[in-house]
Amino acid sequence: MVWVILGHACIVAFKYSDNPELRKEVEKEFLFQTVTNGTYSVDTFFCIGGILVSFIYFRTNAKGSLDRLTQGTRGFTSGFLQFIGLLAYRFARLTAPYMFMLGVVQVSMKWFYHNSVYEPPTDDHINCPNYWWRNALYINTLFPVEQMCMLWSWYLADDSQFYVLGAIILILAASHFKTAAGAMVVFLFSSWMTTGYIAWSNNHAPSSDDPLALFDKIYDKPWTRLGPYLIGMATGWFLFKIDCRMKMSKVTVVTGWMLSSGVLLGLIYGLYNTELGPISSAVYSSLSHTVWAIAISWIVIACSTGYGGYVNSLLSATILYPFSRVTYCAYLVHPLVIRFLVMHTDHPIHLGKDMMAIIFLGQMVSSYLLSFVVSLTFEAPIVTMLKILAPNKRKKIQ
Incomplete structure (x- = not known):
């Protein structure tokens, strides 16, 4: 999800920057392939x-x-x-x-x-x-x-x-x-x-x-x-x-x-x-x-x-669990957060690597904070209702 946000943040930022030629330069860099090929996410x-x-x-x-x-x-x-x-x-x-x-x-x-x-x-x-x-x-x-x-x-x-x-x-x-x-x-x-x-x-x-x-x-x-x-x-x-x-x-x-x-x-x-x-x-x-x-x-x-080693420990880390539960809402919310940033300004953004990093990190944090609110308000009640209505749950209640 972080990879998705990074890709969308870069696309929108380039569109509303006053130095669009920067994109042609950074695309020549090896590590920028991480953004270009973010479609695999x-x-x-x-x-x-x-x-x-x-x-x-x-x-x-x-x-x-x-x-x-x-x-x-x-x-x-x-x-x-x-x-x-x-x-x-x-x-x-x-x-x-x-x-x-x-x-x-x-x-x-x-x-x-x-x-x-x-x-x-x-x-x-x-x-x-x-x-x-x-x-x-x-x-x-x-x-x-x-x-x-x-x-x-x-x-x-x-x-x-x-x-x-x-x-x-x-x-x-x-x-x-x-x-x-x-x-x-x-x-x-x-x-x-x-x-x-x-x-x-x-x-x-x-x-x-x-x-x-x-x-x-x-x-x-x-x-x-x-x-x-x-x-x-x-x-x-x-x-x-x-x-x-x-x-x-x-x-x-x-x-x-x-x-x-x-x-x-x-x-x-x-x-x-x-x-x-x-x-x-x-x-x-x-x-x-x-x-x-x-x-x-x-x-x-x-x-x-049982053959995941350190990779399994990382992917199963307890700290990631609450974030994984709001991944769906983070996907729904984050493009709107990105648009709000650029369309509230009255002048183009002058992009650089440091500025892009700040924009990305801010949008990622904001997206997840808002996704918690949306999830608690609209997603969590539906999930709870579906668990109550599930056949296994009904059998236990009866």
Whole structure:
């Protein structure tokens, strides 16, 4: 989440600076690849989302908890009830804070449009009143980006669409595992081929193009971002099958960590001062996000089976728990915090490395402080209600 905030902070700051040529200079620096390739942070979210959905579904189904939801029905009816239950849970879980922030974005951007010396970075003051229902249905990425309200909500739309597809595959896997596995493979290859073709037909060069250059064709479209989610689902099933227990030799563990670290670092920094041809660019665009997810999956598997070492200690640190609980609200809130900073000023920002660091740290702290408030007000009550209504909870109460 910190990586996401860093990337968005830099994008907006460059847009409203009085020395935009600075971006051309810092982009030549090796470490700036950390910002340029911050798009992989979203693939981490997709991968983790797929892992959790798959693992929790199989574990819940194995315990028989879903039987109470379907009330003894079988076949198509049972699967349909499960599907409706999964969708209803997700919609209730996500929508309240999301719709609140969408309203805040609409009102604030309309105010800034009439009172700020700058034009808003996007047309939320126009799009939100007209197209808010697309956000509410989580289908806004299926329409042109020029009509999108709350631009950063593309992630929620894609993740929700993946959830719908994943729910169908998981329900199918409960009774027809091979068919479900085959469907996953087909979807994965289809995503690769589609992404590669779009990148090739648009002459997309990952090493030199702005990572958001093809936002409306590659970046935000579900059919180009599906790979990491499917890898996550496969990982979740694997962890369920082994019950998070697995014996690995020291050689296997060391090799796994070296390959995972090398892949992650290679994807972030490997294209520095490198030019790819049309075919290699298309292949890289289609496979890189999936490869990233595979490396992330190794970290999850290693940490879950007792081979995480210091990495597991860091990721499981108690101090991170409250921050992890408000990650969703931090994602919703932080772009608005960034916009408030720049659009409240009456002159451009003169950027430098020190100034950018101060801006980023201030926006990160402010975003998390506000996310706690939004979470306590809109998210936590819904989560508590869902826990009360859950089948396991009802059984204990009865």
